[in-house]
Amino acid sequence: MDLLQTKGIEKQFLGVKALKGVDFAVKAGEIHALMGENGAGKSTLIKIITGVYPASAGSVYFNGKECKFRSPLDAEHAGISTVYQEVNLLPDLSVAENICIGREPRTKLGFIDKKERKVQARKALARLDIDINVGENLSSYSVAIQQLVAIARALDVDCKLLILDEPTSSLDENEVKELFKVMKKLREEGMAIIFITHFLDQVYEVSDRITILRDGQLVGSYDAKDLPRIEMVAKMIGKTPDEINQMQAGIVKNTKFGDTVYEAKGIGRVGTISPVDVSIREGEQLGLAGLLGSGRSEIAQIIFGVDPHDSGTMTMCGKPVNFNSPQKAVKAKVALIAEDRKVTGIIPDLTIRENILLALQASKGIWKTMTLKQQEEMAEKYIKLLRIKTPSGEQLIKHLSGGNQQKVLIARWLATNPKLLILDEPTRGIDVGAKAEIEALTQQLCGEGMAVIFISSELEEVVRDCDRVIVLRDRKKVGEVAGSDISLKNVMKLIAG
């Protein structure tokens, strides 16, 4: 019998359908992996199950009864506990205080019974085979222990279903093993666990069943042992393996490349990305492929100097360089259009003109300025060139649509006339037309001799546009394909491992 069952769950956010009729079931005593690319609807589904959002349609059955939880606390009382990616406990309180917060044992006079609290905390941890001093501050323990304390806290209530949302993303290998041990132990005790992760190896290591979502729809639920990896990736991305076989790179690609623009040997950063070699020539478009969290963006950040590398060397046009800040990279004519447009891209309250001007002005410094007229001409030029839809360059950038904001950011970097342009998810969250325009633009720039590094979770884009693809998995480079070898099938094989 299913412990948790959802039927026809739908969720609508301001006209956007995030979930379209999802049926999902979890049995007691199983570890169930919930898989899907970003925006597939995993977290929305979890939030509906735990009462963060109400569903627009459909129903949730828990323990055989239909439930409508109004808050996560409501769900917790019913026996559903959730542990999120970031440990959301209080680091400056003791372990015991954290475990018992909100349900402290009381003495007869109504004061908190500190002794009893420690006893309860120890008991909760013992269930996970952890023996630590519960009087110590939480922050004095490693992230892994903190994660386990969070789980212990979740289990302290009479818990039947445990939801783990990306619990392993901040853990190292040994810590992950510890966590899995605990998960398996809980499974034997008959608990149901929903496990969300981006790490494919981990899915197969502990999961009994796998449910895949795509674009807010259920793709299917499978027994883990019956679902080969390549098939799982195919389902997540929305292609059957047959389709992948049929699709071959049809685009004739530029094979005449110039000199090496940028070369990195063994650059890496502990805890972020294992040492990797990257080199790119004039006119070449290099793709970085892999699932989210595989280390794609991390490489871009290291090349651009946002995160300094702690191993390896880099050269730019043959000269040794050391980009340990974006300023240095910008001055050496490297450009990065980073992944999160809102956080790392736009300056919302400045005008389009000022946003375009920014990187060029930053490379010139404070004193060398352009006249207002020159600035306006430059803005006008890029608004026309990139077909940015706006009444004028004096419009604030925050009033533009996502795709047009992205074009302004591209304009910002084209204005610096870069030798190496890194595009991290340039097509995310923008409409189909703008996507095609941006793809065409990068092809054109390569034709003009610019080196482009292209990062996208949409593998088709990578396969279609790139001359060479570096494939990453679990923060390591697992392979490289070039020229006619670039096909969806080959890349996916490498991603799945």
Add this chain to the structure above:
Amino acid sequence: MNKSSNKFRHLIWPLVSLALLLLFNAIFTDNFFKIEVKKQDSAQAVQAPSVPGNPSENNVSAVDPTEAAAKAAAEEVEAAKQTVQESAGQEAQAPKKDEKGVSIFGYYLYGTPIDILNQGSKVMVLAIGMTLVIATGGIDISVGAVMAIAGAIAALLISMLDAGNCVGAGMGPAWYWIIPVAAALVLSTLAGFWNGMLVAGFGIQPMVATLVLMVAGRGVAQLITDGQIITFDNPGLVFLCNGHALFLPFSVWIVVAMYVIAGLLTRKTAFGLFIESVGNNERASRYAGIEARRIKWLTYVICGFCAGVAGLLAASNIKCADSNNAGLYLELDAILATVIGGTSMAGGRFFLSGSLVGAILIQTLTTTMYMKNVSPAIVQVPKAMVVIIVCLLQSPVFRAKVLSIFASKAAKGGVQ
């Protein structure tokens, strides 16, 4: 047309408030707008402090400022004759008290509005630095204490120099007043550097980082003056806030010069753009290649320099350095002036002109209170009320609410 109206939109509400306040004074305060042209001779200058209602001359409890001011006023006579910058020192060197000025330089304007500008000069200067700091998303609550430090070092040095070099009180070679002025500015700029280091260098929250100097600064000033209130009557130093040049108090020209320089520095270079960019989205600015930390640091340095100038003006005004009271709570006035002027505390767009109007508004308010004989003890209460009204007027949410109330009333009326 549309473009320019956008450019000055932030000024509308502070200006409206200021106009209302002036209107109030025009109706209820006698002789508020009376501006006389006076000849700069000692007899008239001595009268200067006894303005009708004796406005705000002293928020600061100083040692007998009136008497000191009278002495200093005698020195103003010569000082105003030459060009703004140089006149002070050179002229004071050769006092010619009896010579009545005949050229236009010998005259100056005199009246409550002029007095407001003179008294408000400290906050106006402070507001420049504060505006830039707030635009980066920071705040500097140490400026009042830095003013005290600047005043203390200037007073100490000038009294030492006077004792060593001066022939008679306020009559000796006066060029050396430059030394204490320079020392005060260097020291206050260093204080700003320190604040910038804590905020931009070490990432300490601005409020906490500048709290350090806010608390410790007055102690430093006390150390400098050895706990004494140091009085001085060096003509050069006294001239800063009591002298006149080209019809106006010299302090007004200092304010004008500083606003012009600040305006050029921020708008004719890319400095202003970078400040707004960093204040609006620091991370994205860094990704665009702007050295965000350096920009932030620089604004604190400038803010410290402005505090130094304000500190010199404050000390010059009362001819002494009072470590406990110089610039007390002026950081709050400077922050208010900035906010009234339309610069958001969250950082981003900043408006120096708005801050200037804000500072004038605050001073007009203070002066009005004193002229209406509001007791200094409760003067902050009506001041707070006016400030909250200005802030409410600026709030789009509040305006929309008020408008909707009116609109619904009008609609009801229409139905009937």
